[in-house]
Amino acid sequence: MPGNPLPDAEQLLTALIEQMRPAVGPETGLIGIHTGGAWVAERLHRALKPKIPCAFLDVSYYRDDYDARGLKRDVKRSEIPFEVDERDLVLVDDVLYTGRTIRAALNELFDYGRPANVKLAALVDRGGRQLPIAPQFVGATLTLRPGQSVVLKRDAAGKLHLELREEQR
Amino acid sequence: MWLNPSNPQLDRKGQLHHLLTLEGLPAEILWQILDTAKTFVGTKVKKVPLLRGKSVFNVFFEPSTRTRTTFEIAAKRLSADVINLNVTVSSQSKGESLLDTVDNLSAMHADMFVVRHGESGAPHFIARHVAPDIHVINAGDGRHSHPTQGLLDMFTIRHYKKDFSNLRVAIVGDVLHSRVARSQIHAFATLGCPEIRVIGPKTLLPAHVEQLGVHVYHDMREGLKDVDVVTMLRLQNERMQGSLLPSAQEFYKYYGLTQDKLAVAKPDAIVLHPGPMNRGVEIDSSVADGKQSVILPQVTFGIAIRMAVMSIMAGNK
Numbered sequence: 001m002p003g004n005p006l007p008d009a010e011q012l013l014t015a016l017i018e019q020m021r022p023a024v025g026p027e028t029g030l031i032g033i034h035t036g037g038a039w040v041a042e043r044l045h046r047a048l049k050p051k052i053p054c055a056f057l058d059v060s061y062y063r064d065d066y067d068a069r070g071l072k073r074d075v076k077r078s079e080i081p082f083e084v085d086e087r088d089l090v091l092v093d094d095v096l097y098t099g100r101t102i103r104a105a106l107n108e109l110f111d112y113g114r115p116a117n118v119k120l121a122a123l124v125d126r127g128g129r130q131l132p133i134a135p136q137f138v139g140a141t142l143t144l145r146p147g148q149s150v151v152l153k154r155d156a157a158g159k160l161h162l163e164l165r166e167e168q169r
Numbered sequence: 170m171w172l173n174p175s176n177p178q179l180d181r182k183g184q185l186h187h188l189l190t191l192e193g194l195p196a197e198i199l200w201q202i203l204d205t206a207k208t209f210v211g212t213k214v215k216k217v218p219l220l221r222g223k224s225v226f227n228v229f230f231e232p233s234t235r236t237r238t239t240f241e242i243a244a245k246r247l248s249a250d251v252i253n254l255n256v257t258v259s260s261q262s263k264g265e266s267l268l269d270t271v272d273n274l275s276a277m278h279a280d281m282f283v284v285r286h287g288e289s290g291a292p293h294f295i296a297r298h299v300a301p302d303i304h305v306i307n308a309g310d311g312r313h314s315h316p317t318q319g320l321l322d323m324f325t326i327r328h329y330k331k332d333f334s335n336l337r338v339a340i341v342g343d344v345l346h347s348r349v350a351r352s353q354i355h356a357f358a359t360l361g362c363p364e365i366r367v368i369g370p371k372t373l374l375p376a377h378v379e380q381l382g383v384h385v386y387h388d389m390r391e392g393l394k395d396v397d398v399v400t401m402l403r404l405q406n407e408r409m410q411g412s413l414l415p416s417a418q419e420f421y422k423y424y425g426l427t428q429d430k431l432a433v434a435k436p437d438a439i440v441l442h443p444g445p446m447n448r449g450v451e452i453d454s455s456v457a458d459g460k461q462s463v464i465l466p467q468v469t470f471g472i473a474i475r476m477a478v479m480s481i482m483a484g485n486k
Contacts, residue, residue, distance in 0.1 A: 061217035070484030077208040111214040
């Protein structure tokens with residue numbers, strides 16, 4: 001997109017992969033949060049090649065804004081195809097903002113078991129945290145104006161890119 | 170009224186607020202329920218915190234074990250508090266009116282009523298009178314409707330057959346008294362099923378049932394020919410008045426589903442039954458327990474469907 005002030009998502013992904021490489025072993029569980037985080041986690045999994053499969057969480061049933069916003073339309077099924085107990089895990093999200101999604105993901109994760117430790121990777125950190133949550137691995141930190149948001153998109157070829165949205169107030 | 174005037178189940182945004190009947194419910198909402206239910210099937214974690222702090226009242230004016238239990242399990246797996254009220258044996262026998270019962274239950278801070286009633290239309294009546302933030306689910310009213318049963322049947326069929334657009338389905342038996350049959354017919358039609366058949370004796374088919382878009386058969390071997398799905402109905406002896414049937418034995422002879430009659434359906438046809446079954450009346454044990462039967466999966470899927478309905482509805486303001 002001409003004049004797009006946002007960084008290239010594919011480059012951020014490459015940066016994220018290099019940051020994470022020393023920390024991801026064959027038994028490390030990568031867990032992508034639907035939907036954008038799942039795309040990022042799939043790509044990380046392909047590049048970092050842990051022995052165990054990639055996992056996916058849809059945190060819709062754990063969100064704290066259900067009463068205000070209801071259930072989203074297309075809830076996906078959470079799939080964690082490995083034992084969580086005593087494992088090193090990395091939660092993967094696309095855009096880190098308030099931290100509430102990560103809170104919900106941690107709650108869901110602990111219904112599966114007690115991991116040895118959980119780290120957080122985000123393609124983009126846009127600040128604005130409302131909870132004491134910090135990522136260990138970040139593709140880029142962005143400063144947005146109030147009312148702006150950034151979303152991750154995936155095209156038909158599987159290429160990732162970021163889009164800027166102006167929220168209607 | 171703040172509800173959608175053309176469809177009292179929907180709010181002004183067109184979202185599901187009450188679930189009273191599948192008649193007139195948009196396909197988009199049916200698919201949303203079926204898709205959401207899929208996320209609850211076969212998961213390692215059985216309980217999610219979505220409805221924590223909410224109270225679901227199972228208000229049963231007519232006895233039922235299975236439906237009430239599956240609603241109870243569904244609500245508990247969503248972390249709601251569940252209160253079971255068997256009204257047949259309490260207030261009604263003391264002479265309390267339906268509205269007074271509902272007002273009293275609302276005063277106990279219910280968020281959702283799951284209502285079973287012997288009279289058609291009772292859940293509509295309740296839905297019209299509760300406070301706007303209370304949701305009502307019809308768990309079966311008279312001969313009218315049993316929407317969650319219809320939905321779980323659709324879920325089961327979709328699970329085994331993937332798609333409705335090429336299906337030939339047969340609904341067999343006591344259609345006259347069956348709220349399940351009515352819910353199924355509306356759901357099949359909305360989801361795009363091209364051929365819906367009903368099979369039964371004239372005395373047990375509603376007059377002008379073909380106006381619902383179904384094909385009517387009185388002979389099992391004709392009606393079951395090449396169907397993909399057979400859904401059997403329970404012979405509802407308790408609702409029968411007068412002499413609609415000579416005897417249960419004779420019904421079995423002509424309309425009971427045996428291996429022999431099932432053989433004219435497609436070889437991979439599946440058999441459904443909403444339960445409770447009358448073995449040896451509408452269905453033979455060898456079919457009920459046979460490899461084409463999906464009767465027990467129906468029960469399991471019923472929990473997922475009820476979880477989906479509650480999670481979608483309780484979040485719609």
